[in-house]
Amino acid sequence: MDMLYRSSFVDFVPSGHLVLAGLAAFIVVAIVLNALSQVLFADPNRPPVVFHWIPVFGSAVSYGMDPYKFFEDNRKKFGDVFTFVLLGRRMTVALGPQGNDFVLNAKLSDVSAEDAYQHLTTPVFGNGVIYDCPNHRLMEQKKFAKSALTVQAFRTYVPIIVGEVRNYWLKSPQFFGGNPNRASANAHLMTAMPELTIFTASRTLQGKDIRAKFDESFADLYHDLDRGFTPLHFVFPHIPIPASFRRNAAQKKVSDTYMAVIRDRRQRGDFSEFDVINTFLKEGIYKDGVRMTDREIANMQIGILMGGQHTSAATSTWALLHLAADPELCKALYREQIEVCGEDLPDLTYENLQNMTLLNYTIRETLRMHPPLHSLFRKVRSDLAIEGTHYVVPKGHYVMAAPGVPMIDSKYFKDPVTFRPSRWAEAKNEINLDDSGEATTVSKGAKSPYLPFGAGRHRCIGEQFAYVQLGTILAMFIREFTWTLPDSSGVPRPDYSSMVTLPSEPTNIVWTRRKVGEKKPVA
Ligand code: HEM
Structure with a gap:
């Protein structure tokens, strides 16, 4: 038995x-x-699908390793429009200026950014703002923030950034490390530039009281927010790992800190600084009369600081690496400073920056070759026909623009893989761009081959601020140092493994002071 x-x-x-x-x-x-x-x-009415062996996983590896190679390889096979599977999502890419226009200027009733990004951003920024609210609320939030970013404010920001940079050099082990006579050293840019970015952005955009918090625990909390803002969290926003728990705890602490600062400013009745928090406190009332709550204003500050953090830190790092490889360009930039400011190089002003054409071209060229965001997504809300084709992208799929693709296409930019800021002086002849004459803006339309700041209703509000911040920081480097790459390996290749396109390690430079003994540390 x-x-x-x-x-x-x-x-x-x-x-x-x-x-x-x-x-x-x-x-x-x-x-x-x-x-x-x-x-x-294969459905003839749907865009062609990139062949993939593994269901659900799809083309995640080839896209994730090198999105530009992936786009180019598939453009050769299918043309500007094709679909690929990315971890269970169906993404239809539309390349080229037409593709930018199709995705970034699509109607609100057809596509949604919040449905594409909300799961990643809300645990970091918090509730009620950016993608955690109806789109018309986001549009007004952007308008409030934009109204703080005026020329009047920028005039006050430049000397503040100058002071922050000096102070940083003095203290940071990457630079003088407390010894103002240090003449040369090796600096790790991916340590230094994120720190300089957050110190200068928090001090200017959010005021002295918030900046002071970065000398205490705030920097660590922002790190915790960062570590919960990764491609892994894009796919699994609430994955139960320590990084997600720390992100959730940090979100609450950071938001509470902003609220405490708001209460303190109200008690003191001090709204004198030209910062974004004060602008929200004064103007944060929606058209329908609803006032933004303190919690929403606090969460908005996280969104604004994070929106500019990795993008600007990556851009200044790339710019410094390219300049390290091009001593002639550095010399020309130094000459430009003397021409604009005078032999004795007095402290920079906002007006000086506007007159430094080559410096602004250098930023523009950096963003052409290294736009921090390689893919911009929208979720499709109702079946979407692609103009000029017989394709329809069905509801529930995603559409994706890759503004960086035309920026390195020889159809629009001669010799596109060469870093050559002076090309922008010839730009009107070389390519058909609507140059408004402003140093920072090339074209406001979406059908442009140059869109590092996006286009349409979700276009960046931080462009002018980014130029002020980057311009001041780079100009300070140019007048203070000469620098080179530590070996002959050249400018590093891009690394696509985080949310923005960073240079791969090592990201070091060897700097040498132009003149020792004239430092002006700022308390
Ligand atoms: C949106 C790039 C700096 C705040 C965007 C978008 C891009 C972009 C491409 C469009 C996203 C999309 O369409 O899905 C950049 C670059 C920067 C930069 C390259 C610096 C080099 C900043 C700064 C701030 C900021 C400094 C804040 C002061 C925002 C905000 C949005 C945005 C609030 C709007 C999001 C939306 O409407 O959906 N940025 N950005 N950015 N950026 Fe920036």
């Missing part, structure tokens, strides 16, 4: 090997069915 029982039990319950074999068979069948469905049942 016992024998009978045992043998039937063994027959009934598969061994570990059988389970594995069953699983393997299931995977093989799923892969074969997935492959056959792509080959046999």
Whole structure:
């Protein structure tokens, strides 16, 4: 009896090997069915699909490793429009200026940015703002923030940034490390530039009281927010790992800190600084009369600081690396400073920056070759026809613009992989751009080959501020140092593994002071 029982039990319950074999068979069948469905049942009314072996996972590896190679390879096969599977999502890419226009200027009723980004951003920024509210609220929030970013404010920001940079050099081990006579050293840019970016942005955009918090615990809390803002969190926003728990705790602490600062300013009745917090306190009333709550104003500050942090830190790092490889350009930039400011190089002003054409071209060229955001997404809300084709992107899929693709296309930019800021002096002849004459803006339309700040209703509000911040920081480097790359390996290749395109390590420069003994540390 016992024998009978045992043998039937063994027959009934598969061994570990059988389970594995069953699983393997299931995977093989799923892969074969997935492959056959792509080959046999391609819908002629849908954009062509990039062939992938593994269902759900799709083209995640080839896209994630090098999105530009992925776009180029598939453009050769399919043209400007194609679909790929990315971890369960169906993404239709539309390349080129027409593609930028199609995605970035699509109607609100057809596509949604909040449905594409909200799961990633809300745990970091908090509730009620940016993508955690109806789109018309975001438009007004952007308007409030934009009204703080005026020329009048920028005039006060330049000397503040100058002071912050000096102070940073003096203290940072990457630079003088407390020894104002240090004449030369090796600096790790991906340490220094994120720090300089957050110190200068918080001091100017959010005021002295917030800046002071970065000398205490705030920097660590912002790190915790950062570590919860990764491609992994894009796919699994609430994945139960320490980084997600720390992100959630940091969001609350940072937001509470902003609220405490808001209460303190109200009590003191001090709204004198030209910062974004004060502007929200004064102007944060929506058209329908609803006033933004303190919590929303606090969360908005996180969104604004994070929006400019990685983008600007990556841009200044790339610019310094390219300049390290081009001593002639550095000399020309130094000459420009003397021409604009005078031999004795007095402290920079906002007006000086506007007159430094080559400096602004250098930023523009950096953003052409290294736009921090390589892919901009929208979720499709109702079936969306692609003009000039017979394709329809169905509701529930995503559309994706890749503004960086035309920026390195020889159709629009001669010799596109060469870093050459002076090309912008010839730009009107070289390419058909609507140059408004402002140093920072090339074209406001979406059908442009140059859109590092996006276009349409979700266009960046931080462009002018970014130029002021980057321009001041770079100009300070130019007048203070000469620098080179530590070896002959050249400017590093891009690394696409985080949310913005960063240079791969090592990101070091070796700097040498132009003149020692004239430092003006700012308390
Ligand atoms: C939106 C790039 C700096 C705040 C965007 C978008 C891009 C971009 C491409 C469009 C996103 C999309 O369409 O999905 C950049 C670059 C920067 C920079 C390259 C610096 C070099 C800043 C700064 C701030 C900021 C300094 C804040 C002061 C924002 C905000 C949005 C935005 C609030 C709007 C999001 C929306 O409407 O959906 N940025 N940005 N950015 N950026 Fe920036």
